Amino acid sequence: MSMGKNKDRKTRKRKRATRQQVADGAVARSGASIQIQRCRFVKWEVSGVVAASSSGSMVVVARRNGRVEVISVKGRSCVVGSLPGGGAPISSLALFRDLVAVGGLDGFIRFYEYRRRVSVKSLDSQGGAIWSLALSPDKQTIAVGCEDGSTKLVEVDELGNFNLRRLFKGATRVTALEWSEDSRFLFSGDSEGGIRKVEVPSGKILETAQLSSRNEDICVWCISYFKDSILTGDSRGIITVWNADMLLAEKEIAMEGLAGDVTSLCVLGNAIFAGAANGGVGLLERSVDGGWVIHRARRAHLGDVRAIVRYGSKDKVMSAGDDSVIAVQSLKSFLSEKSPIVFRPSAAPEEVPVVQFVNGAALALYDDRVEVWQLPFASISGSKPTMLLRLKPGDLGGSLVAASIAPDLGYLVVSGPARMASFQLKLNGTFEARAVYRGLPGIRKASFVSNGTVAAISMTGDSVMIMDMSAQVQKRWKIEDLVEEKSRLPSTYIQKLDVRVDGAALILTSDGSLHFISSTNSKPIVYRKASRTVLISLHPTEDSAAVVTRKTMSIITFNESECKKRIIARIPETAKSSAAGVSFVESCDSWALHGADFALLARASRTQEANPSSKRVRGVDASGVTSIPIEKSSNIIGMGKVHSGVLAVADWPWERVVQSLPPALPRKLFAI
Incomplete structure (x- = not known):
């Protein structure tokens, strides 16, 4: 027994020494002509999530630092863009047509075109800090809840003009808003437990209700419309079911496993997911006889759950909160007590x-x-x-x-x-x-x-x-x-740029065209078949460039008569993140490519295209591609040449966060 313990102790000591060596910048050999220097001295600071919204295959997430991430859930989920934000703390989001509406505590609603990553309009709410946004089901109007108790409506006419008008005014801040299915009625909740039903066309308050407590004020944090009922979550940690016509309380539910404020609700078919301040996510189901089946909540986050929204067109929801973690689960996986899938944060390719x-x-x-x-x-x-x-x-x-x-x-x-x-x-x-x-x-x-x-x-x-x-x-x-x-000018913008020392430039525009401008000729050579390109990098001496899509890395040679393209590598099928960086490494005549969870070197001198039937490295001859070993629990946050023959890889130890998560959380991780 003692010999076994000593052996285990030595193994653990050896692993700790190896990890310390990697963290200090240890060098590993990859091939015969380049060394890989691992760097872990830079800590990647990831902000917590404060709001989220979804529509179809798009999800937007706002973080505490003001960054708004745009996530595509088609196929391989990935961050496809981010909005710079206006510097003010964000309280709420809404996907409005092709725009992202961002509600700020500085009292402004900012509208961003998420494809161009630019602000197209900024409106003063004229009611102080914005605490809630809600998009009508007909996608024509956004309701805005303000600090002074007023609720405003933002509408966009056929000419693209933004119109702001007041619907009604209460006595205290409006913290929750929800529309009826026909967009005719609007329900609001405030920071003193008040609930209202308003007829939108007339602005008339039809019904009011009040939550009360002997010992404390009650804040209504969230409202969801469910068939002929509405549900509210409040600061007591209670979910209240109301009759939607008369605003009469029908049932109060205190769910096991939810503690603290109920901060978010999300309707998914015949079920409702709820999130709370203790990081718990619970489930309610409407039974055939009209009653409610209450399932015990499970802790999915370390801090407050700030948002639960639908995730894609399937029966999935996404929860996010103060711990910066994004977790996805379906109704089936929740009922079968399977662990949710946890996404690692990662940067967008641009x-x-x-x-x-x-x-x-x-x-x-x-x-x-x-x-x-x-x-x-x-x-x-x-x-x-x-x-x-x-x-x-x-x-x-x-x-x-x-x-x-x-x-x-x-x-x-x-x-x-x-x-x-x-x-x-x-x-x-x-x-x-x-x-x-x-x-x-x-x-x-x-x-x-x-x-x-x-x-x-x-x-x-x-x-x-x-x-x-x-x-x-x-x-x-x-x-x-x-x-x-x-x-095409109104919808086209510049996505990528790479400029060489000799003045040659490569520009990628959003219409899927590459424009190569050589140092001797100012007239661009245009390659028009780059619609899915996410990364570009010019060769340091030749008139060629590496072009990366979500699946492949190719070399394009620019010529006045014809531009030629050849694939030199494919992103490994096991990679769950999209490509995030590419650069040329002269000492080994290779291109270095990395995502959040993969890194590889592909030789630029290859003349043969990849064989699609090969199974060794996702359709690429392994002799042309060298995979750089990356720990499963690490996120790559940067890669590039630091010295002659030395390629540095900076990774962030995601395992430190995972190890601190509750035991109920999974260890199945992949990056977006």
């Missing part, structure tokens, strides 16, 4: 990576700051990275969305949703940052072309520009210069 690597240094981007780290040389065993700079650039209109550092580490560009700033860096023992300019419009992505020149995409996506560090624009490409069919 976003700036959390960690960028440049000439032996790493740039880490957070919500309110950036950090610059000096990485140790791969040949020095046991050495640790050193922080050179931690910079808070100040108010740039919200959480930071873009950052880039010059190859010689002499300049730094940082941007928020509204403004960008540039800093000159000087090394005096540690880095010192001096602001060069501030106040220019925000950008969605920046990339240094040389030590003193940066390329950027405007926040609206209508132009790209190359400018020096004195903010003088040297080159500019506008979307109207790239799109030949002018009728």
